[in-house]
Amino acid sequence: MIKLNRRGALALMGGTAASTLATPALAMNKKIKVGALRFTSHSGNFVAYERGYFADAGLDVEFEFFQAAQPMAVAIASGDIDYAVTAISGGLISLADKGAIKVIGGALKEEEGIDGQSYLISDASYQAGTKTLKDLDGKKYAVTQAGSSFHYMGAKMAAAEGISLSFTPLQKVGAIIGAMKSGQVDGWSIVPHIAKPLAAAGAWHVVGKVSDYIPDYQVTTVFTSADNAANERGMTESFLNGFSRGVDDYAAAMIDGTADQDVMVDLIHKYVYTDRPREKAAPSIINGTMRLAQNAALNIGSVQDQLSWFQSEGLVDADITLDTLVDSSYVETTGA
Known part of the structure; x- marks a missing residue:
């Protein structure tokens, strides 16, 4: 397994309802760092933290905030953070090809009937x-x-x-x-x-x-280091369990209408549009609502389509396989 520092990872990037997850082996107050952007689409993590779902899963979470997705991938590869959510890109695929990262679940996705991109x-x-x-x-x-x-x-x-x-x-x-x-x-x-x-x-x-x-487009994925995916199964399952509980609460309030939206907007506002008063931030938070995959289910067909497109454009090596990019053992996969 390749261990990368930030400089090495940057070089590689430039080169090219209730959770049904398995009950995790509790991580016993394990300290982890989670990368995030201050977007509504990252609310699964924010809700899981604020409502104690990560703590329930045995995790002591610290957030590290980024301005863009690419530096998060670099930070995962270098071991500076443990888990994050980001879109699939040529840089992400190249890091996976070097044995540095693995996609382990799904997050933001396009869904018919819900405002999207x-x-x-x-x-x-x-x-x-x-x-x-x-x-x-x-x-x-x-x-x-x-x-x-x-x-x-x-x-x-x-x-x-x-x-x-x-x-x-x-x-x-x-x-x-x-x-x-x-x-x-x-x-x-x-x-x-x-x-x-x-x-x-x-x-x-x-x-x-x-x-x-792009029907059923898997816009963002949950990912971690290849080392965590292979050797820290209990911790990784614990993270996905807490994250998925946060996603369930988010969906209930922001999409399904079965929980209080105002309460959820208050929670999200602690992290998103924090430079605006709540009354001015709320419309943008609500406008940013899209479906997050329940139980971090991953549309493997969409991921394969993205990988194939990057390969067809010569942006990543033609011999990279889906298994190189994805560890499909953690969550349900769809679209195969």
Whole structure:
């Protein structure tokens, strides 16, 4: 098993309802670090911590917050954090190929009937006549990096529409928002808490749903180091158990309407949009609601589709198998 420091991991990245989980062997107050972004989609972890579900599972959790997904993958590979949630990217797959990380479960996913990620056209392009996704043919489509989930979403839509896109890497979501507002790029796709309010303000136009082009898309996954997956089974099961209880509470309040949404928004606001007063943060928290997989179930068919796309684009090695990326022994898998 390869043990990576932060520098080595960064080099690799640049190279290319109740839980039905098995009852975990309690980790006995085991101290772990969990990587997170301050997004509504990470609420499973926040709820599990605030309501004592991690503690019930024998874990003493400390959060480490990141500004983007890629540094979380590096931190997992280097052993600086133990568990995290992120989208599948070329960098993540490359780290798995080096024996550094494993996907062990599912988190955010597209589901019919629930607001999800949207395809957008900048207002400048829209006013100039780019009204539909097909009209984006030959135009600039924003991504963070080549091999990101944004790249995958744009490419899947372009293939379905029979168009060609000029993928434009801008590194950070904030930079993409600025480029969309100023008309420097023409199209993008993003989660609803960003898409909807800025569409209402006239910054861009929502012209399609990601779920129409990528049904049942497993947007983010739960992952850990390959060492934890192989050698810390009790701790890993404990983490997934606590996380899944948090997801159940989140879904009950934010999606299913069987628990108090206001109470849940108060809890999430401790971590998300903390720089805003609660009354201003609440709409964005609610707009960010998407389905998180119950019991961390993993859509293995979606993961395989993503892996195959990255390989077809030459972004990762062609001989990487699904088993290299995923340890499917922890949760139920679907879509095979």
